[in-house]
Amino acid sequence: MRDLLYKELKLCLHPMNFVFMAFALMLLIPNYIYTIPCFFVCNAIFYSFQMSVQNNDALFTLLLPVGKREAVRSKYRFVTILELAMLVLYVPMMFLNHAILGNPNTFLDACPTLIGASFITFAVFNAVFMPTFYKTGVKAGRSFLLSAFAVFVWIFAAEGFFMFCRIEQAPYFMKWAAEHLDVFPSSGYDIGVQLITTAVCAAVFAAVTLVSERASIRNFEKVDL
Amino acid sequence: MNILEVEGLTKRYEGFTLNGVSFSLERGYIMGFIGRNGAGKTTTMKAMLGLIGSDGGEVRVCGENIRGNEAAIKRRIGFIMGEFDCYRQAKLKTIARVTKRFYDDWDDAAYASYLKRFSLDENKKVSELSAGMRVKFALALALSHNAELLILDEPTSGLDPVSRDDLLDVFRSVIEDGTRSILFSTHIISDLEKCADHITYIREGNITLSCDVESFKSRFMLVSGSVEELREAKERLIGFKEHAFGFTGLIRSEDAPHLKGLRKAPADLESIMIYSEKEGDLDA
Numbered sequence: 001m002r003d004l005l006y007k008e009l010k011l012c013l014h015p016m017n018f019v020f021m022a023f024a025l026m027l028l029i030p031n032y033i034y035t036i037p038c039f040f041v042c043n044a045i046f047y048s049f050q051m052s053v054q055n056n057d058a059l060f061t062l063l064l065p066v067g068k069r070e071a072v073r074s075k076y077r078f079v080t081i082l083e084l085a086m087l088v089l090y091v092p093m094m095f096l097n098h099a100i101l102g103n104p105n106t107f108l109d110a111c112p113t114l115i116g117a118s119f120i121t122f123a124v125f126n127a128v129f130m131p132t133f134y135k136t137g138v139k140a141g142r143s144f145l146l147s148a149f150a151v152f153v154w155i156f157a158a159e160g161f162f163m164f165c166r167i168e169q170a171p172y173f174m175k176w177a178a179e180h181l182d183v184f185p186s187s188g189y190d191i192g193v194q195l196i197t198t199a200v201c202a203a204v205f206a207a208v209t210l211v212s213e214r215a216s217i218r219n220f221e222k223v224d225l
Numbered sequence: 226m227n228i229l230e231v232e233g234l235t236k237r238y239e240g241f242t243l244n245g246v247s248f249s250l251e252r253g254y255i256m257g258f259i260g261r262n263g264a265g266k267t268t269t270m271k272a273m274l275g276l277i278g279s280d281g282g283e284v285r286v287c288g289e290n291i292r293g294n295e296a297a298i299k300r301r302i303g304f305i306m307g308e309f310d311c312y313r314q315a316k317l318k319t320i321a322r323v324t325k326r327f328y329d330d331w332d333d334a335a336y337a338s339y340l341k342r343f344s345l346d347e348n349k350k351v352s353e354l355s356a357g358m359r360v361k362f363a364l365a366l367a368l369s370h371n372a373e374l375l376i377l378d379e380p381t382s383g384l385d386p387v388s389r390d391d392l393l394d395v396f397r398s399v400i401e402d403g404t405r406s407i408l409f410s411t412h413i414i415s416d417l418e419k420c421a422d423h424i425t426y427i428r429e430g431n432i433t434l435s436c437d438v439e440s441f442k443s444r445f446m447l448v449s450g451s452v453e454e455l456r457e458a459k460e461r462l463i464g465f466k467e468h469a470f471g472f473t474g475l476i477r478s479e480d481a482p483h484l485k486g487l488r489k490a491p492a493d494l495e496s497i498m499i500y501s502e503k504e505g506d507l508d509a
Contacts, residue, residue, distance in 0.1 A: 003326040010323050011312050060311040062276055064327045065299035224277035 004066065004074035005081075012057055012078065014047035021086055027093035031106040034097075035155045038118045041086045042125045042151060045079055046144040049129075053138050059225055068220050072134060076213045079130070083122040090115055098184045108162045112194035113181045116201035117158050123201075123208040124154045134216040137223045227288075228252040228374050228406045234282035236272050241430060243268050245282065248425045248435040252373075253403035255396055257421035257438075258410040259494075261502055265430040266410040267306075270378050274304055286374060300328055303367025303375045308359035308383055309351060317354075317362060318347040321369075328370035336369035357388035364392075368399065375399065377409035381416050389413070393420045414495040424494070428502070438494075445492040446481050449473040458484050464500030475500035 020040040027034050052058070061071045090110075097110035108114050129147035133140055164170055165178035185191040229250040236243040243265045250256045260266050272279040275295060284291045286298045312320055325331040340347060343361035345354075354362060360380050367375055381389045396407055397420055411417065417424060417438070425435040434441060450458065451471040458474070459465075461484060465474030475496060481489060 003323075006326060007323045010319055011315055055313065055315075056311040059276070059306065063274075063299070063304045063306075064324070065296040066327070067275075067295045070296075222278065225271065 001070070001074060001077065004061070004070060005077055007061070008074055008078040011055070011060075012048055012052045014044060014051050016047050017041070017044040017082060020044040021082075021089060024086060024089035024093050027090065027097045027110050028100060030101050033107045033155070033159055034105070034110050034114050035108060035117055035121060035159060038083075038086060038121045039148070039151055039155070041082060042122070042129070042147065043144075045082060045125075046129070046140060046147075048078075049075075049133060049140040049143075053140055058137055062225065069217050072217045072220050073213065076126075076130070076209065076216070079126065080209060083126075087115055087118055090118065094184075104183065107159050109182050109184055111182070111184045112191075112198045116194075116198035119198070119201040119205040120158070121151055121154060123205040124150050126205075126209045126212045131212055131215040131219055134220040134223070137220060137225065226252055228286065229408065230283075230285040230288075231269075231273060232283045232285075234269060234272055234284065235280045236268055236277065237280050241265070241268075243272065243279075243430045246427070246430075246432050247282075248432055250374075250406050250408055250423065252406055253400055254422040255400055255407045255409070255420055256423040256425055257417035258408055258425050258427065259412065259414065259417065259498060260410075260427035261498075262412065264427045266427060267378050268430075269427065270304070270306075270376055270408075270410065273376070274299070274302070300330070300370070301373045303364075303370070303372030304377075305360070305363040305367060305375070305380055306378045307380065308356045309354075309363040309366075310359065311351070313352040314350055316348055316350055317345060320351070321347070321366065324366050325369075330371045332369055332371060335371075336365060339365035339368055356383035357385070357392070360384065360392065361395075364395065373405050375405065375407045375409075377407065379410055379412070381409075381411055381413055389416060390419070396420050414493075414498060417494055426498070433501075442492055442494065442497070444478055445497050446476050446478050447473065447490045447492045447496055448476050448481075448484060448487040449490075450487040454487055458487060464503035466500075466503070 020043060023037040023040045026032055026037045058071065062068065094110045094112075094114065108117060125147050128150045129143050132146055133143040161174075162178065162182045165174040165182060170178070180190050180193050181197060183190065185194050227249045231249070232247050234243060234246040241263075246265070246269050258266050258269070268277065271277045273284045273291070275291065286301060289298060291298045321336065325333075325336075339345075343358070343365055345358060345362055345365060351359065351362075364380075381392055384392065393416060396409070399405055400407060421438055423435070423437050424441045426433045426441075434444075445463070448458065448462075449471060452467070455465065455467070455472045458476075461476055461480045462474040463476060465472050475492060476484065
């Protein structure tokens with residue numbers, strides 16, 4: 001797997017990944033939708049897949065002593081590394097946002113809940129993009145359109161939820177969410193609930209990605225190169 | 226000892242079936258895999274390595290079934306599909322550095338010597354190489370991990386005659402020590418005349434013949450005669466072409482004594498392929 005990951009990083013990593021990861025700096029824009037920068041990473045992953053298709057990467061890989069299963073797994077590790085790297089970048093940005101801009105943001109605040117929400121953004125992307133891509137091994141554009149649609153449905157749903165949490169008529173649990181989840185945590189209680197929320201989202205991300213990986217392997221086994 | 230055994234390899238597509246392909250290749254020999262475009266050469270090679278799923282059959286390399294031992298067996302194989310057409314913007318040294326990590330038997334000294342022999346500059350990008358140089362680069366990668374079996378799909382198709390001749394010399398030198406074998410597909414029959422020891426002929430997804438070159442050629446004869454003679458000979462001809470002075474055709478050697486008066490000549494590979502594709506049945 002290490003050798004395959006080396007191959008991914010050396011031959012399949014599109015340079016736009018670095019540019020789009022720098023979009024973590026968008027967390028310093030006042031009143032911005034902070035769930036959006038992760039979508040740019042999804043976009044960069046699409047570029048890498050597109051580049052792999054143009055470079056006949058699947059054929060090169062499968063002529064090495066590697067099976068289709070390992071080839072798909074290595075792509076998943078590669079994608080997961082890029083996604084987690086973005087979330088790691090979110091951590092210092094979150095503190096900088098708090099130090100420079102302070103609370104509150106019109107949309108979801110730069111706080112641990114945001115990282116949880118971003119885990120789900122990537123889970124949605126992984127669930128749609130790769131299993132549909134591996135049905136053909138070549139049609140990355142179609143898979144990206146489908147996954148982009150799904151990601152934006154999730155972003156609007158999540159951001160919409162926290163917007164509605166702040167209206168006067170919102171039910172109690174929404175008001176509780178606005179008060180404890182959509183805020184840079186200052187109390188031990190807020191830190192606790194936000195970290196638990198993030199951990200649950202991370203677990204969902206891991207589970208969805210694993211199920212998606214199995215589906216992709218199953219789909220790719222049927223593809224004739 | 227057989228280095229490669231293919232038995233009953235089957236793949237069904239709508240409109241085309243690779244129908245129970247079977248042949249074997251001994252260590253130390255070159256086998257030419259011939260057939261028209263679309264006869265099933267590439268499909269056979271891809272199915273052998275699992276690049277496309279098969280609907281039946283077995284492929285054994287050095288006695289081991291490739292299914293279930295894919296990684297171990299691929300370490301002993303070098304598979305080249307035409308010219309090297311991957312990562313066109315990457316430098317050769319980057320691709321080599323990635324490739325070598327997958328092979329325990331990678332030989333840096335051998336790689337350097339092949340680069341020198343093929344006049345390949347490691348600092349060039351794939352896109353900067355000519356078609357011939359790309360085939361040579363793919364060959365250098367395959368030979369540097371000490372592949373015992375080279376499977377080459379139309380490696381000479383895009384090359385000029387000088388480069389083709391050069392490459393065929395390389396093939397001969399690769400098998401010289403008797404430890405390696407080459408299976409290569411082509412529709413350039415003159416390449417086979419120059420370097421193949423065995424021929425496997427595929428036609429519409431069926432293996433029609435698989436034997437050594439001399440036996441292959443000795444099974445057939447070219448005949449020619451007048452239009453009147455054609456009428457008498459027609460039913461024994463595998464295929465024929467009429468021209469202003471009569472006809473030229475292909476017969477099975479055992480039919481030669483029955484066709485008195487016709488001019489007869491040994492058949493070359495190209496004629497065998499052309500005449501049999503024209504009319505039909507090569508099963509001898």
